[in-house]
Amino acid sequence: MEQPSCASKKFFGMNTEIECKLFGEHAKEAMQAIQLELHLLENLWSRYLPSSDIGKINTAAGKEFVTVAPETFALLSQAKSFSKLSEGVFNVMVGPLVDLWDYKHAVRPPTRSMVKKVLPLTDPDDLVLTADSSRVGLRKLGQSIDVGGIAKGCATDYCVGILDAYGISSAFINIGGNVVVRGTKPEGNPWKVGIRHPRKPDSMLGVLDACNTSIVTSGDYERFFIGPKGKRWHHILDSTTGYPVQSAFSSVTVVYGNSLVADALSTLLFMSGIETGLEILSRFPGAEAVFADSRLCVLITPNLVSKFHIAEPMELSVVKRKEKNEKHNKKKE
Known part of the structure; x- marks a missing residue:
């Protein structure tokens, strides 16, 4: 069986590293169009x-x-x-x-x-x-917008539009951790998307089998500094206090068909906690999530049970939107 044409490239744009792998008759043309689109969007949205x-x-x-x-x-x-x-x-x-x-x-x-x-x-x-x-x-002098919590996701969705326009049925795009996969790999297997371990820079928390979806992670490890007393100060800021949000999580990964929504939800769920986070998630049918809490215990929503492969022995819980008196269904890995 003849392999489809492939275009693969790593480049810098939108103030981050970008990786694209496209398969199809017009893969090279689609790659050029994606690079141009991301350049145009950066020129519109960079603060x-x-x-x-x-x-x-x-x-x-x-x-x-x-x-x-x-x-x-x-x-x-x-x-x-x-x-x-x-x-x-x-x-x-x-x-x-x-x-x-x-x-x-x-x-x-x-x-x-x-x-x-x-x-x-x-x-x-x-x-x-x-x-x-x-x-x-x-309204006020001195105010300013920062669209960092949503722009990469939106840009990824524009890239999906380009894949559609050029008939690309198999693709992997990673814009600084905002991942979208189209179809399966050319050989027919699901794409393998790694979720970074929030405390081990070169290690994976786990791997997701994914087709035709977006995977976006927000965490306290992306940008941070360690203060004089050894405290970690991360970049996800609570505008009601002015300080980094005091989250129950180290990272939150959202899996959803729309990358902009996944991008916003990953940040919002990181800030909201498990109860509120699951309630918000339920408003987006088909959205799934992987939570790594502050103890590095992993919680996943039910539809990811067969798709998420944890990378090392640790506690894994399956969670869903809870009704009264409903408990977490836990299992050990």
């Missing part, structure tokens, strides 16, 4: 580019509204939806906090007075969208 839509919105904060591209307006509309769903827990208005914590250079947390000063700038209701004119504005 570090003053000429981007996000850069312009941030610069104009408290002054004027900015007309943005349809892709940017759609992205921010989705961000507003997830903010409303989570009652403000998911919040792209954390830009001032992200700048304050400065994870690339920080060696100690900011002072309480510094945190208190920027908290009034993070109100999610201060992001204003006018649908009739595709204009976006921030």
Whole structure:
């Protein structure tokens, strides 16, 4: 049997490492289109580019509204939806906090007075969208948007659209940990997607068998620093306190057909805890999750039982949305 044409490439974009493996008659053309699309989206959404839509919105904060591209307006509309769903827990208005914590250079947390000063700038209701004119504005001087919790997922969905356009039926795309797989591997086997161990940098927590879905992980190991007293300060910030969220988890992986939703849900579930997280997950039929708690015990939703292969001996629990008096169904690996 003749093997399909393959295009495979690793490159840097959207401020992260990207890997693509495409199989099909038009794989090379699709690869070029994906690279171009990601470059265009980065130029729209990067908060570090003053000429981007996000850069312009941030610069104009408290002054004027900015007309943005349809892709940017759609992205921010989705961000507003997830903010409303989570009652403000998911919040792209954390830009001032992200700048304050400065994870690339920080060696100690900011002072309480510094945190208190920027908290009034993070109100999610201060992001204003006018649908009739595709204009976006921030109400106060000093406010800024950071779409890091949703942009890679949205970009991955645009890549899926390109796969459709070029008839690519087998593909693996990884945008900085946001993974989407199309179909199966060319030989017919499911794709194997590793979930990184949150405390062992070069090890896997487990492996998922996956076809036609997205797999996105949020965790406290992605960007962090160790403070003077040995405390880990991670990058997922709680805009109600100004500090890294005190999560019950080390990582949360969401498996879902839409990558933007999986991206937002992985962050939201990391911040919400198991009870609220499972309730939120139940609002998205077909969404599944792998939770690694602070003790590195692993919890998975039922439909992943046959698809998740734990990498080393540890406690594994199967969880679902619980009714009253319903208990976790535990098993040992």
